[in-house]
Amino acid sequence: MPEISTETITETTDSRPASRIAGSPRILIIDDEVAIRESLETMLALEGFTVVLATEGTSGMEQLAKNQFDLLLLDLALPGESGMDLLPRIVEMYPTLPVIMITAFGTMGNVVEAIRAGAENFVQKPWDNEKLLADIRTAIARHRAEEEVIQLKRTLKQRYNFENIVGKSEPMLKLFDLIAQVAPSRSTILIQGESGTGKELIAKAIHSNSPRRERPFVPVNTGAVPSELLESTLFGHVKGAFTSAISAKKGLFEVANGGTLFLDEIGTMTMDMQAKILRVLQDRRFMHLGGTQEIQVDVRIIAATNVNLQDAVRAGRFREDLFYRLNVITLELPSLRSRREDIPLLATHFLKLYAAENGMEERSLSPEALRVLMEYEWPGNVRELENAMERGVVLSTDKTIHPELLPAQLTGNTYTANILEQQPNASLFDLMEEIERRIIADRLERCQWNQTEAAEYFRIPLSTLNQKIKRLNVEIKKRNRE
Structure with missing residues (x-):
């Protein structure tokens, strides 16, 4: 016995x-x-x-x-x-x-x-x-996951001052050490990683652990700002610089003076805009749009991209000199599928977060639901996991979240099976259009309605995606920022 x-x-x-x-x-x-x-x-x-x-x-x-x-x-x-x-x-x-x-x-x-x-x-x-x-x-599994999140956050807080970054895997521990090492410097940093890996959180962690922590941290998603407005957004403008410029306005470089400016999705910038960013990096000077007086600033630049900038340089879409200016220190963020041991910790963190936000009792995952999370490939990375946990909390009627409350793509339910059930008499052409519509809508939702990012994922020009959106009547929602 x-x-x-x-x-x-x-x-x-x-x-x-x-x-x-x-x-x-x-x-x-x-x-x-x-x-x-x-x-x-x-x-x-x-x-x-x-x-x-x-x-x-x-x-x-x-x-x-x-x-x-x-x-x-x-x-x-x-x-x-x-x-x-x-x-x-x-x-x-x-x-x-x-x-x-x-x-x-x-x-x-x-x-x-x-x-x-x-x-x-x-x-x-x-x-x-x-x-x-x-x-x-x-x-017990839920309890231990919660305790581990608490201990991990306490350790990271004591050691680094990291907020809302959860991970115990080897890639994340190496990343934490590297962040702590580079944060005190003045060097420009390039953060690379797939969409949804938490690039802005890492940028905030770098700022929070730097001598600039008391000064502004200013994020801007350059891919979400129309190219014709980006120059004014970054550099500001004088009154009368363009038709709607009824008053002068500071740009984000001035707002971030003494602090950190986070340029997300920098790979989407036009070549002309890249040249202007390069000049600021070199001289720490710029002019308002429509202005004649140079303005000097002390800003640390952290840039981020989900595309390979070296490939973009070779393809002529990104300036080589700007790439080398940005690529002083590069941080590679691991995908969620490459650090699966962090999935239970992250899931527990998000369940607790959204239960509190919705005034609900804390939720936990059933063993079957956790197995689904561990086996899924997570193309949308941490952002996709966060969205799945928020959905589970909101839709749950008791304290345990089961697989049926998870998004369909996690549990293996396909577009085709659902559409055939819903439209049994539809023609092949109509079915194909409906599948395409749902795939585009799903990808846009995962990208938080960033059409540039979705076009890059589908490997098609942005204009082609826009045409499909209009033809298929895909509903576009307001984009949420990370």
């Missing part, structure tokens, strides 16, 4: 230890019935859990104060304070600890009251061992 790993209550003066992520999950059982305690202890120990036992509320609370647990099994009917009396205190003192209530007298009223008070689940005696074990594993 396998050795059973259990612990009994002992007096100790040790302070509460730090959260334990690795190792055997620890479960505290508070139940006054000997048979129930022994039955749960044996079952859980055989499954590899470390079990601690308490017979009533006072000793159970002492154990919670002394030790770190991954889950609490709490009996509803205890001598002295009942489990329902203890639950609000436990939730308040240990908000991330999942609690599963156990009772022989379960009623719908008890279930609702316990869930509202913060219980993870409610189990009635006699229970189904397999279901109980599944519930326990799901709750």
Whole structure:
């Protein structure tokens, strides 16, 4: 018979230890019935859990104060304070600890009251061992993911001052070290990575860890600003510089003076605009549009692109001299599919974020939903994962998110199958148009309605994409910024 790993209550003066992520999950059982305690202890120990036992509320609370647990099994009917009396205190003192209530007298009223008070689940005696074990594993997985996110953020905050960047994979740890190394310098930085990898977050982290942290961080998505307006946006203009210039206006270079200007999607700039950016990088001087007086600024430039600028240089779409000016220090952001071990952490982070934003209880992923996330290729990277978690939170009616709440592309549902069901009498031509319409709309949504980015993904000219959008009546929504 396998050795059973259990612990009994002992007096100790040790302070509460730090959260334990690795190792055997620890479960505290508070139940006054000997048979129930022994039955749960044996079952859980055989499954590899470390079990601690308490017979009533006072000793159970002492154990919670002394030790770190991954889950609490709490009996509803205890001598002295009942489990329902203890639950609000436990939730308040240990908000991330999942609690599963156990009772022989379960009623719908008890279930609702316990869930509202913060219980993870409610189990009635006699229970189904397999279901109980599944519930326990799901709750512990969520708890450990939450604890790991908290510890990771605390570590990154102490070491670097990084906000909202989550990752423990080797590529991300190397990136964190590199950011910390280059942030204090004045050097221009080029951030390269696929769409949705979080380039603006990295740029903010660099600024926050630099001597310029008290000065402005000014982001501008150059691909989202029409080319005829970009010069005025960056350099400002004098009154009367063009028809609608009824007053003078500062440009973003002036707004960012002393701080950092983040030029996102710099690969979309026209050659003429690239020449003007190059001059500012060289001389730290520029003129307002329509002006005659030079203005000197002290701005650190961080540029970002999701295209290969060296290929663009070879194709004649990007100035070679500007590329070398930008390419002083290059940071390569890994795709999400290349750091899959970060997916549970990121998912937990986003679930917590959007539950709070929507005034809802925290959500967790079912094991099946997590498996879907781990197996998906994530062409939209972290942004796509964030959108999927927001959708899951908003559509969920309980605390667990199952695969059916995930976007169709994650679970393998195809456009074709859905369209054939919805339009069984449509002609082949109509079906093909509908598929094309949905593919374009889906890609635009993943790109946050940036048509330039979508055209690059489809490897077609922007004008061709615009023609298709008009012909197919694709609805264009207002683009959200990262």
